[in-house]
Amino acid sequence: MSKANHTDCSSAMLPVRDALDVISGKWKLIILISISSGNHRFREIERSIGKINSKVLAKELKDLEEHKLIKRTVYDESPVFVEYTTTPYATTLGKVIKELRDWGLNHRKEIIGK
Amino acid sequence: MSKANHTDCSSAMLPVRDALDVISGKWKLIILISISSGNHRFREIERSIGKINSKVLAKELKDLEEHKLIKRTVYDESPVFVEYTTTPYATTLGKVIKELRDWGLNHRKEIIGK
């Protein structure tokens, strides 16, 4: 953690809060990982996560769409189907997810695994 | 976001969940930033954040201590006082916080600021 003096403390807190508002919560990043891993259909995503239920998934997908992180496309063929894809903007979260993943791996070794 | 195939999807999700369990929530990282910015006393931290209240702060500090991210030291002078400091382990979160901060700054420009 970089040291900072008292005055620029809030200048660090605000953007972190902004970021957390988007990605915090139990499922947001998990869903993004699932979609970017090749799951594009509602039931696919649901199954890949396992413990989430339809209502919660639907809500989270809406949130992610509002934040421009995923795109929902309805294909009007028959049968109609819906596809979720990550947006180019979502790729900007790549480094965040990588760091979280690395840290999570290490944390499990260091703390949880004791 | 790095592409991954279906099979290693959960191998990415689990550590991210571990990380989020620790740092997610409204205040955890904010408190860490405050402490590492030079606020070491309970009321200092409270004031630097502004909108948090004593009960919530006390609980979050306990959580952070359990996760070995901060250290609580009681100085038995008179008057007695308590000091919170970040642990060396907390510095491993540095990159995570940096990425979150950078992303949050950009996100505000890109999305919120529209």
Next chain:
DNA sequence: CTGTATCCACGAGGATACTG
């Protein structure tokens, strides 16, 4: 100053069933 004690509101998240 450093918290605890109450009491409380609200929303996230969940179980189950159901619709088009």
Next chain:
DNA sequence: CAGTATCCTCGTGGATACAG
């Protein structure tokens, strides 16, 4: 398949007061 509709639990977070 892609969601909605209900109903519910529980934790987070908060207001206010107070204790050591």
